[in-house]
Amino acid sequence: MQWDTLIVKNFLAINEARVQLHNQGLVLIDGINKSDPKFKSNGAGKSTLIPDALSYALYDITTKGDKADDVINNKVGKNTEVILIGRKGEDTYRIERYRKHTKHKNKVKLFRNDTEITGKSASVTNKLIEELIGVEYNTFINSILFAQKSDGLGSFAVLPDSRKKEILDSLLNLDIYSLAQEIAKERVKSKEREMDEKRREGDKLEWELSQVDVLEEQEKAQYENTRNLIRQEQQNLADTVKQLNDYPAKFFPVVDKCREEVVRLTKEREEMNTVNISEYQNDVNQKQQLVMATKAEINRLVKEKASIVTNYKKVEMSKTCPVCGSEMDSIHREQELNSLKDQLRQVLISAQSLEPILQQHETEYQASYEVFSQHKDIQNRAMEEYRNISVQIQKNEQAVQHYETNLKALKDKVQHINTTLKKLMSIPEPQKKDSNREAIKEKITAHKHSLVALEKEKQTLEDAVKVYSNEGVKSHVLDLITPFLNEQGNTYLAKLAGSNMELNFSTRTPKKDGGYSEKFDVQLINRAGGDKYKSNSGGERKRADLAISLALQDLVLGSTNLIVYDEVFDALDETGVENVIELLKERVKTIGTIFVITHNAHFSNLFEKRITIVKDTNGISTLKEGEGKS
Ligand SMILES: Nc1ncnc2c1ncn2[C@@H]1O[C@H](COP(=O)(O)OP(=O)(O)O)[C@@H](O)[C@H]1O
Ligand SMILES: [Mg+2]
Secondary structure: OEEEEEEEEEEOOEEEEEEEOOOOEEEEEEEEEOOOOOOOOOOOOHHHHHHHHHHHHHHOOOOOOOOHHHHEOOOOOOOEEEEEEEEEOOEEEEEEEEEOEOOOEOOEEEEEOOEEOOOOOHHHHHHHHHHHHOOOHHHHHHHOEEOOOOOOHHHHHHOOHHHHHHHHHHHOOOHHHHHHHHHHHHHHHHHHHHHHHHHHHHHHHHHHHHHHHHHHHHHHHHHHHHHHHHHHHHHHHHHHHHHHHHHHHHHHHHHHHHHHHHHHHHHHHHHOOOOOOHHHHHHHHHHHHHHHHHHHHHHHHHHHHHHHHHHHHHHHHOOEOOOOOOEOOHHHHHHHHHHHHHHHHHHHHHHHHHHHHHHHHHHHHHHHHHHHHHHHHHHHHHHHHHHHHHHHHHHHHHHHHHHHHHHHHHHHHHHHHHHHHHHHHHOOOOOOOHHHHHHHHHHHHHHHHHHHHHHHHHHHHHHHHHHHOOOOHHHHHHHHHHHHHHHHHHHHHHHHHOOOEEEEEEEEEEOOOOOEEEEEEEEEEEOOOOOOOOOOOHHHHHHHHHHHHHHHHOOOHHHOOEEEEEOOOOOOOHHHHHHHHHHHHHHHHHHOEEEEEOOOHHHHHHOOEEEEEEEOOOOOEEEEEEEOOO
């Protein structure tokens, strides 16, 4: 990318500035701070103009870390804009960033040949811009800027090893290998997951194989059990059939006898004469009635006798005839009394004649009853006999029934055992599971092959991880680059500091045990001074830093048309400064533009071109371009 113009308005301390960037040669940027005479140039806005505005235009952040509304000039408070114009191939590009801008609000805009190609969102546009530049922020601040920042390129020697590696990675584009390694690592992991899954499948297959044996054993044991049951049932059947045969043999004669008994007893019972005692009963009844009737007649006669006696007494006493009602004289009375006496005699005779008849009847009744009683006894005995026979019939019938029931039970049992046996016999004998076993074994073999294949694939991926590791391709690249860095660095250092100091870049540091640790380092050997970087003076270190930074910049010279050195003269003596300027004059021939920022006004006459930032008493900085040596 070739950068042409930088336009700044109300950006941090700067009120308004326009700087040409392409082929400007070596340009000094100094400053005057009128807002506070104590400061002279400090705080004028020098770092703001180029490093910060450039960083902001490209990456949306200043080298100091300011972004968004932080970059608005706090005196004006609005209408901030930073515009960077450059070229790539045939095309012209323009990046415009605005904050609190009356027209453009907080927009970031990108134009190609005056056509806006701004993305849908600021982050999309920022990505587009970064793709366009082709240099990421880290690389930018470590190669294009020799910045004041403590971890910038200017202090490479004192950075921790990890930062050195990072910077080198970004300068040499080694990040791509880290990225590749991440991808390879992820693939190794996913391969491992695949293998774990495969191994689980293998375990499952082994288990299935062992299950075939288990199942075979189980089925065998189960069938042995069935076989035992069959044997038991067969024995049971034999026993029961024997019982079924033995039972009638043993009990049939008895039962037959019982049957005969039933027939015989039934016949006997049928033949039993029914004893009829009604005839005797009737006779007894008749005789009894005769007795009763005679007794009743006697009673009637007794009553008649009493009535005659009563009448007799009445006639004796009364004057009127109780029969005809007329007055009675003695004759009449006598007649009547005699008549009554006659009547009485008649009654008494009748009664007397009935006595022997009654006697007769009672004797006959007695005799008849005797006969009846005898027959009644006979009848009772016959009934007793009948009942006995019936009980015996029942007993015999029960015995027959019992026998038949038992016989049927035995027959049923035989049938039942036969059914059970049939069922047991129908259970098939288990088959050997050799074919199952073979099938699973085949699967296991196939599975082992695929696991070996996966292992190989994983091996390849692990090799890739190694290749992309710091010890792999990266260390090769660094090994290739180290001689170059040493040669360039020492050439620069010789120019800056004479032959007493020497730089030594190394990708491997010798260890006490004779081996090496993979560590990128740069050492400063001072034949006339301390042998550690830190034990050297500020000026010595500054020279070394510059030599290192120039050597490192050599790695990226092709990708930029401008370089900025911010406060590069600090801690250098006059010869040091002259040497640096000489080197930079040499360098600018290939770069095109080098901005050197300094707060020290003494060096201005050493530069052809000069930009002065003037901060007025109100704290607003503006730009004053002019010739050097003024
Ligand atoms: N938002 C801002 N608006 C105005 N001035 C600012 C803002 N932020 C920082 N400054 C001032 O800008 C100056 C820093 O400018 P800088 O370019 O670093 O100085 P130098 O000229 O020393 O490099 C300081 O005086 C600081 O207070
Ligand atoms: Mg500064």
